[in-house]
Structures are given as structure tokens and as C-alpha cells.
Amino acid sequence: xxxxxxxxxxxxxxxxxxxxxxxxxxxxxxxxxxxxxxxxxxxxxxxxxxxxxxxxxxxxxxxxxxxxxxxxxxxxxxxxxxxxxxxxxxxxxxxxxxxxxxxxxxxxxxxxxxxxxxxxxxxxxxxxxxxxxxxxxxxxxxxxxxxxxxxxxxxxxxxxxxxxxxxxxxxxxxxxxxxxxxxxxxxxxxxxxxxxxxxxxxxxxxxxxxxxxxxxxxxxxxxxxxxxxxxxxxxxxxxxxxxxxxxxxxxxxxxxxxxxxxxxxxxxxxxxxxxxxxxxxxxxxxxxxxxxxxxxxxxxxxxxxxxxxxxxxxxxxxxxxxxxxxxxxxxxxxxxxxxxxxxxxxxxxxxxxxxxxxxxxxxxxxxxxxxxxxxxxx
Ligand code: 0PR
Numbered sequence: 001x002x003x004x005x006x007x008x009x010x011x012x013x014x015x016x017x018x019x020x021x022x023x024x025x026x027x028x029x030x031x032x033x034x035x036x037x038x039x040x041x042x043x044x045x046x047x048x049x050x051x052x053x054x055x056x057x058x059x060x061x062x063x064x065x066x067x068x069x070x071x072x073x074x075x076x077x078x079x080x081x082x083x084x085x086x087x088x089x090x091x092x093x094x095x096x097x098x099x100x101x102x103x104x105x106x107x108x109x110x111x112x113x114x115x116x117x118x119x120x121x122x123x124x125x126x127x128x129x130x131x132x133x134x135x136x137x138x139x140x141x142x143x144x145x146x147x148x149x150x151x152x153x154x155x156x157x158x159x160x161x162x163x164x165x166x167x168x169x170x171x172x173x174x175x176x177x178x179x180x181x182x183x184x185x186x187x188x189x190x191x192x193x194x195x196x197x198x199x200x201x202x203x204x205x206x207x208x209x210x211x212x213x214x215x216x217x218x219x220x221x222x223x224x225x226x227x228x229x230x231x232x233x234x235x236x237x238x239x240x241x242x243x244x245x246x247x248x249x250x251x252x253x254x255x256x257x258x259x260x261x262x263x264x265x266x267x268x269x270x271x272x273x274x275x276x277x278x279x280x281x282x283x284x285x286x287x288x289x290x291x292x293x294x295x296x297x298x299x300x301x302x303x304x305x306x307x308x309x310x311x312x313x314x315x316x317x318x319x320x321x322x323x324x325x326x327x328x329x330x331x332x333x334x335x336x337x338x339x340x341x342x343x344x345x346x347x348x349x350x351x352x353x354x355x356x357x358x359x360x361x362x363x364x365x366x367x368x369x370x371x372x373x374x375x376x377x378x
Pocket of ligand 1: 091119121163193
């Protein structure tokens, strides 16, 4: 640290210059992220709640109520029964870590059966909790292979994981048969809807066939969804809901010097600002607003995929949600060339492909500009 402090203007100017080195969601510069530009009302709400800490909710009873209300919205959206309980967490990673921790605490077992397509956050869970991860190869369609998943289950299994919107392809696993299997075998099923959580509830509104994925399936034990992805809240905001709310008691630690007696999230100090942001977007858009955003994203993804096919580009899988992943003989070179045109796509190295996530900030006009630049880059 330098000896003497800088004036306010100098600090802010230096920060502005630094921020200018970043890419932004504006103008569709970032095309491969699962996050999106926070909604304008989320930004305003975030700014109002900067000092709030949900780790000590006694000081912030208003903010604590917002967490309860966001969770109640999500519980209703995902058809959670009476008695379910959740927590707002820092994102999909913390939600997956907690789902594993809750299952381990409830069963005393440490094996987790999951599709090979599951997010790498489960690897972190495995290291932290000494879990035995059984990665089951996915079927030819890129989705969890039901037969192989059920065969992988044994007496040591604490949890099965299914993904509702995979990171690489945005595909939804066959959750219904997996949930029936788990129900019949008294096994816990965690649905990772970090990405799909704000799209799947609106498929029917968007003129698509609904896909069962949530607590309406009795075998679903827990479900995560990220307000900081499809919820257009500010970072960091994830959510984990558990069918049997008492499950949280098993991981609670005493917090004697705080305003609550126990805590059962991984974080101690927890920002209230993104929770206020999520609440603001929920109230401002309502179900109808989210349905309309979902329809636009799904339509735009289908438009992009059709145009790409027209250019002779090969999709890894037909897009089910709004992730468009296509093959290229040299994905890194393609990424570099697109970067030269102001578009940042993500690599899916494992598949020799690049990924575009058609999130709310990606407009039809942006896609048309991208499609115009693409042929010269291919
Ligand atoms: N579960 C699924 C299915 C996910 O896709 C992700 C993140 C997570 C869990 C973990 O969520 P958090 O990152 O919120 O902890 N998937 C994206 C990925 O890893 C996240 C991401 C976000 C990627 C922003 C790029 C980016 O610019 O690809």
C-alpha cells in the first residue's frame, strides 16, 4: 500500500480506467456467459442494501424478510410442498456443496452418483467432504443415462444428482424417471437447476412442451436455482431449497454471539444486497415478466441455431434451453477471431466446440451482428 492516500477523484479515475479493460454485457460483447447484465432495478436495489449482512439478521430484519420472500417465490415456482425450506446462497457452487453436505449429514454416507455432465463444483464438494463421486457417462443425447445412473447406485450412495440445464449444452436430464427411482429406493435426488431454474418453469408460457424437473416430482429432494443467472439479480445470489426443511438442522452450527443461535450456510457474513436485487426483479417482473424474458431467450437461441445450421455449422446438440454449442476444427482460433470482432464466446474444450449462452442481454440485433461477422471467422 502506498504511504499517502490518493484523492477521491484519482481513485475513481484509476478504477474507471481499470474497469475499461474489462468486457461487458453491453452490446452483447460477452456471449458465452451463464450470467447476464443485472436488471436495472436489481442495480438500484443492490445500491440501497450495501451494508446489510444476512449473517447477522437481527440487525437487518427487513433484509432478512426479503430473503424469506424470495425463497417463498422460488418455493412456489418450483412447487415445493409445505415444510420445505431454503437458503439464499452465493451461487450454484455453494448450493451444490450444501446439497452434498445435507445429504451426507442426513445419511452418514458419502457416495454421490452424478452424470458426467454435472458442474465441476461437485469436484470441490468431493475434496472438501471426502466424497466418492461416481461420474456416470451420459447417453448419446448428452443427457444422464437413466439405466446407467440407477445401476451405479449402491448401499453407500448418499445422493443422486441430475442437471436441469447443463453447463456445456443447456440440456435437461430425464429427471422424471430418475426421481421415480429415487422415490422408490428412498434415495435423495438433487436437481441442479442453477442455469435452468428461471427458464424451465416458463416453457408452457413460451409455447414449448413443459419438462418435469421440480418438487412436483415426489422423488426430488433438493433443488438449486441461481438468481444471479436467469434471475437477473446482482452477483452473488444462488438458492437452495430442500423438501424436508428439517434437513438443515443437521448441518447447523451454533453462532452464540450473533442474533441467530445457529447458522447453516457455508458463508458467515452474507451480503443482503443481491437478495434485495433478486427481490426487486421478482416483484418488478412477476411471473408474466419472467415468462416473457424466457420466451425471448428461447426464441433467440432457436433463431441463432437455425442460422448457424444454414452456415453449415454443426451443433453439438439441438438447443433445448438457450445454450448454443457448436463444433469447430479449431475452437481457440475461432474464439480469437471472434474476439477481434468484439464477441467473446466460451470454449467447450472437451467437445471441440464454442458455447454461446443466449441470455437476456443478447438481443436479436446482437445475434445478427454476430452472424454477419461469423462467416469470415469460420
Ligand atoms: N451448476 C451449473 C449447472 C452451472 O452451470 C454452474 C455455473 C454452477 C452450478 C455453479 O454456479 P456458480 O458459478 O454460480 O457457483 N456455470 C457456469 C460455468 O461454469 C458459470 C459461469 C458464469 C460461466 C459466468 C461463465 C461466466 O462468464 O460455465
